[in-house]
Amino acid sequence: MTHPLAPPIVAPSILSADFSRLAEALALAEPTRDWVHCDVMDNHFVPNLTFGPIVVAAARKLTRGFLDVHLMIEEPLRLVKAFREAGADELIVHLEACRDVAATLRAVRESGARVGLALKPGTPLAATEPHLGEIDLLLVMTVEPGFGGQAFMADMMPKVREAVAWRERHAARFLIEVDGGIAPDTAKVARAAGAEVFVAGHAIYGQPRPEIALATLRDAVR
Ligand code: DX5
Numbered sequence: 001m002t003h004p005l006a007p008p009i010v011a012p013s014i015l016s017a018d019f020s021r022l023a024e025a026l027a028l029a030e031p032t033r034d035w036v037h038c039d040v041m042d043n044h045f046v047p048n049l050t051f052g053p054i055v056v057a058a059a060r061k062l063t064r065g066f067l068d069v070h071l072m073i074e075e076p077l078r079l080v081k082a083f084r085e086a087g088a089d090e091l092i093v094h095l096e097a098c099r100d101v102a103a104t105l106r107a108v109r110e111s112g113a114r115v116g117l118a119l120k121p122g123t124p125l126a127a128t129e130p131h132l133g134e135i136d137l138l139l140v141m142t143v144e145p146g147f148g149g150q151a152f153m154a155d156m157m158p159k160v161r162e163a164v165a166w167r168e169r170h171a172a173r174f175l176i177e178v179d180g181g182i183a184p185d186t187a188k189v190a191r192a193a194g195a196e197v198f199v200a201g202h203a204i205y206g207q208p209r210p211e212i213a214l215a216t217l218r219d220a221v222r
Pocket residue numbers: 013014015016037039070143144145146147148149150179180181182199200201202203
């Protein structure tokens with residue numbers, strides 16, 4: 001199937017889902033319009049620990065949707081092949097986690113996955129500039145990575161605007177994603193700054209009617 005690549009796109013983050021009912025959580029995302037965001041954490045790059053390729057492979061069996069896999073792990077280069085084979089459509093690595101960022105991005109490209117680069121709130125856009133011409137997606141974290149349900153950092157919006165300006169100046173083509181504290185109100189703020197892909201965990205799976213929450217979020221960024 002052809003995956004949606006034209007923004008705006010909402011990406012439900014299964015981090016906040018009930019993993020004993022993963023199939024239901026994944027069924028919420030419509031493969032023709034939404035992405036599915038998978039948060040991989042290693043208790044090293046971030047203090048939390050989640051899941052690895054085995055669960056991504058399970059998600060792959062349960063949905064035809066675009067699997068946007070956010071690797072919050074030290075030295076992701078070692079696991080690029082495993083996550084790609086598990087069925088990831090995009091692999092996002094953190095700038096701060098790679099010894100050789102260019103080589104890691106190249107490995108993701110060679111794996112056949114789309115290439116994403118993420119930066120923590122404390123990392124300036126300037127640090128990513130050597131790589132911005134090589135990527136499909138830039139993830140501007142709007143919380144400190146590690147946990148769902150944190151408050152949106154509106155002070156990251158200048159970074160989003162800076163990324164938009166850089167892309168224009170260099171005729172680059174990466175999408176700009178925001179992740180952390182995204183709900184209908186904050187998604188609107190991020191959209192106005194130029195964000196195009198909106199990851200949301202708590203604002204969807206933490207709600208009494210997740211399918212309504214997802215529809216509300218799609219409307220908010222339209
Ligand atoms: C946080 C993760 C996020 C998380 C967002 O480190 O990268 O994807 O699921 O959760 P909410 O939307 O609840 O802030």
